């Protein structure tokens with residue numbers, strides 16, 4: 306069994322109260338408000354994509370030979386609801402590629418990541434339809450979700466999923482989350498122990514203190 310959990314936000318949180326308000330009022334307060342509370346740089350974005358997306362891929366590739374020896378090979382990629390398609394503007398190129406679930410490839414995921422970084426460098430993120438708020442994190446987790454689907458399709462005898470732990474009080478959120486670490490850990494652990502096998506698509510677990518609910522990752 307393999308759980309890919311390592312992750313960084315790609316930003317520096319400068320105003321924890323504002324970030325917390327944006328998260329607590331999602332759908333009411335626009336996410337873009339959060340940009341006022343953050344510092345985003347190219348270097349942080351690059352690091353975020355390296356760790357969250359390429360790190361997941363490299364770990365899976367490295368441990369695949371060991372997993373193949375297992376009677377119940379399981380991979381859980383810790384992702385985020387931020388990586389959902391709805392985080393991307395409707396007509397954006399990246400959303401178009403990511404929503405074509407049957408034709409996803411690793412090359413296409415890599416291309417999305419490279420194009421995001423190139424547009425960041427050239428100062429054309431907004432004009433090219435990338436999310437403005439925690440863009441690198443959103444792109445990294447969307448790419449992880451896409452990669453999870455590709456991996457699940459390629460390895461039908463494996464149990465491969467991605468999961469969101471919810472908004473948790475940890476370093477990555479500057480401890481602004483609503484859930485404790487134990488509550489946040491419940492989603493990945495439940496998924497590992499669930500015995501669910503080979504769903505045709507990645508799932509995520511929406512967690513709150515009182516309920517756990519399975520939703521397909523492309524429910525938006």
Ligand SMILES: NC(=O)c1ccc[n+]([C@@H]2O[C@H](COP(=O)([O-])OP(=O)(O)OC[C@H]3O[C@@H](n4cnc5c(N)ncnc54)[C@H](OP(=O)(O)O)[C@@H]3O)[C@@H](O)[C@H]2O)c1
Nearest residue numbers: 310311312356383384385470471472473475476477478482
């Ligand atoms: N907290 C949330 O609200 C939330 C919401 C959605 C998704 N997630 C996801 O949940 C996962 C865990 O995050 P968390 O909330 O537990 O945040 P965290 O407390 O900041 O933990 C991040 C973990 O990633 C490790 N890490 C970072 N860069 C690494 C690298 N280059 N190599 C190896 N390990 C590295 C860190 O190791 P060190 O301690 O050694 O630095 C740490 O153990 C992440 O994938 C995150 O994106 C969290």
